[in-house]
Amino acid sequence: MLKITSPITAKNKIENISKQLPKDVAFDIMNPASAEKKVETNKNAAEDTTKQFLLKNLNKEIYEPLLNSTKAQADQLRKLVLMIKLFETSSGIISQDFIDKLFLKPEQLLSELLTKDKNETIFKGDLFDSLRALAKMPDQPKLKEAIVLILKSFDFYVKQENSLKAIVIQSNELAGKLTKSEAKNLNEAIRKLVRNIDVNKENHTQIRAYIKNEFVPHLITFVKNNKGNEKIYNNVMSVIHNVMRYDKADPTFLEDSILKFGEELSRLTSISNDDIVGMKKLAFEHADKALGTLAEMNQEEKPSESMKFGKQESDVSSLIGKALDGSAPAKISGAAQNLLLFMLQSESPVLPFMHYTIPLTFLGENTFGEFFIDKDYRERKGEAENAKNIFFTIQSDKYGNFEVDLLEKDKFIELDVRCPDILLNNIKDFKARMKNIIEDQGYRLSNYQVGVYRDNHTTLERFPKLALRKVGVDVKI
Numbered sequence: 001m002l003k004i005t006s007p008i009t010a011k012n013k014i015e016n017i018s019k020q021l022p023k024d025v026a027f028d029i030m031n032p033a034s035a036e037k038k039v040e041t042n043k044n045a046a047e048d049t050t051k052q053f054l055l056k057n058l059n060k061e062i063y064e065p066l067l068n069s070t071k072a073q074a075d076q077l078r079k080l081v082l083m084i085k086l087f088e089t090s091s092g093i094i095s096q097d098f099i100d101k102l103f104l105k106p107e108q109l110l111s112e113l114l115t116k117d118k119n120e121t122i123f124k125g126d127l128f129d130s131l132r133a134l135a136k137m138p139d140q141p142k143l144k145e146a147i148v149l150i151l152k153s154f155d156f157y158v159k160q161e162n163s164l165k166a167i168v169i170q171s172n173e174l175a176g177k178l179t180k181s182e183a184k185n186l187n188e189a190i191r192k193l194v195r196n197i198d199v200n201k202e203n204h205t206q207i208r209a210y211i212k213n214e215f216v217p218h219l220i221t222f223v224k225n226n227k228g229n230e231k232i233y234n235n236v237m238s239v240i241h242n243v244m245r246y247d248k249a250d251p252t253f254l255e256d257s258i259l260k261f262g263e264e265l266s267r268l269t270s271i272s273n274d275d276i277v278g279m280k281k282l283a284f285e286h287a288d289k290a291l292g293t294l295a296e297m298n299q300e301e302k303p304s305e306s307m308k309f310g311k312q313e314s315d316v317s318s319l320i321g322k323a324l325d326g327s328a329p330a331k332i333s334g335a336a337q338n339l340l341l342f343m344l345q346s347e348s349p350v351l352p353f354m355h356y357t358i359p360l361t362f363l364g365e366n367t368f369g370e371f372f373i374d375k376d377y378r379e380r381k382g383e384a385e386n387a388k389n390i391f392f393t394i395q396s397d398k399y400g401n402f403e404v405d406l407l408e409k410d411k412f413i414e415l416d417v418r419c420p421d422i423l424l425n426n427i428k429d430f431k432a433r434m435k436n437i438i439e440d441q442g443y444r445l446s447n448y449q450v451g452v453y454r455d456n457h458t459t460l461e462r463f464p465k466l467a468l469r470k471v472g473v474d475v476k477i
């Protein structure tokens with residue numbers, strides 16, 4: 001019998017780690033080597049070499065993400081990209097252009113309206129140019145809220161086809177988690193929805209009526225029949241989220257958002273009803289252009305054929321896929337296998353937060369960032385209602401390593417940056433610009449600290465409370 005980790009929530013009475021491990025525990029999070037000693041005393045495991053191998057390695061495989069450094073996955077991605085640049089010069093399996101597109105620019109991570117290139121966003125035109133300027137006005141929270149409402153309504157309206165796709169895709173995922181009878185009912189409802197979409201391409205009112213009156217009641221039934229099943233509940237919530245997006249794609253919502261914006265703007269300047277009518281006309285002209293662009297991209301697809309995710313030309317999964325191609329050099333294939341294994345191991349049930357890697361271009365150099373996000377950071381919550389923590393490392397061959405600890409508490413941001421010694425003064429001088437960027441997004445910078453990066457942490461060192469969240473489950477091998 002073995003004790004392995006589980007995502008089951010621990011009760012208060014077993015929340016703290018016991019000083020003395022139970023007798024049936026085959027490994028210890030704080031002492032991985034103990035697994036091998038305990039295995040030697042297990043006669044059944046000794047009789048079967050396969051079982052013995054599993055027992056010896058189980059502790060290492062489950063806790064490896066905790067015992068590695070917080071930039072270990074970024075290291076693996078960096079190694080793969082560097083090896084491709086060194087060895088992939090003539091075969092053409094992975095081109096330099098592919099690698100260049102793999103990296104994001106920092107501005108792509110910020111708000112589309114304020115920072116993204118006008119040619120790369122749906123928020124184009126004279127109206128949005130004016131909103132960009134008004135959004136930067138200080139001490140006007142209600143005006144900013146009205147602007148955000150326009151952006152949301154415009155986004156819902158223009159991307160209603162995407163919302164429909166998401167409803168179908170996520171409903172298909174839900175069907176795979178239900179019982180046979182429930183899945184049969186849901187699949188029939190999905191088929192009716194797709195037929196409805198095919199028949200009523202231009203009549204979204206009919207599609208909305210079917211979704212609200214017939215499709216959503218199915219989802220509510222599934223939640224009631226599977227109380228306590230978080231996977232089904234979360235999947236249903238994802239579908240409902242896109243149903244709401246699609247429902248709010250009605251043009252009347254966009255009209256109402258323009259009227260609300262006009263009311264707020266009238267308190268600051270003189271604006272007539274004709275001006276508001278002109279803004280509404282301009283908003284729908286911009287929307288028609290955006291819809292036309294999307295229609296051209298999908299003009300040869302039927303709605304039922306387009307209900308699938310598009311694959312990015314250059315992303316980490318595509319990079320690994322190309323690197324694992326049979327004709328790729330052995331060194332590149334090996335590096336890709338290690339990165340894939342690392343990514344799979346990082347999905348450990350003992351990590352109660354989001355964890356991913358982003359390759360990006362920073363200060364003109366390709367850099368590799370590893371991000372850990374705790375969406376409910378109770379340890380430093382204090383008196384705030386909500387607290388989120390983003391801890392990430394950034395590394396580059398030219399500038400060295402960075403560590404950034406970002407804490408958000410009720411719209412206030414605390415930043416703690418650790419950077420290479422040579423960049424210390426530059427990063428300190430960056431405070432004013434960082435303050436403007438943060439305030440443009442509706443937050444306030446309450447604390448900004450800069451220090452010299454010394455050494456990286458292991459995941460367990462950086463998040464010591466993870467050791468307290470493990471729960472034992474008996475599993476027979």
